[in-house]
Amino acid sequence: MVLSTLVLSPLTAMSAHAMGYASLTCKELWEHKDRIYFDNGYCLSDSEAAAQGDKSRCTAAKLSDVSFSNIDMQNLMLIARNEERKNCPKASSSPMADPFAK
Numbered sequence: 001m002v003l004s005t006l007v008l009s010p011l012t013a014m015s016a017h018a019m020g021y022a023s024l025t026c027k028e029l030w031e032h033k034d035r036i037y038f039d040n041g042y043c044l045s046d047s048e049a050a051a052q053g054d055k056s057r058c059t060a061a062k063l064s065d066v067s068f069s070n071i072d073m074q075n076l077m078l079i080a081r082n083e084e085r086k087n088c089p090k091a092s093s094s095p096m097a098d099p100f101a102k
Helices: 008-023 028-040 050-051 068-085
Strands: none
Touching: 008 068, 028 068
16 A cells, blocks of 8 residues: 655645635634634633633734744635625634735
């Protein structure tokens, strides 16, 4: 039996992830955004991720104190775009804006 490995380019991987975000509800999009924030040390006051995880990981006082990876930034932008397309209400005081928005 021959096993093959599928290698996705960053653009292909981003497109695949974007399609996944398009199928999520507003609440699910907020939960994904909340998880990215939490994984990087920033917790919103109403953070479900922080409530379910180790609150000692909430080390960033302000979002500007966080250095997101390029992948996290891309995912946050994709989430913001999908929230806008779905006319999602602001579930939190999310300070993340889509830098491509005009």
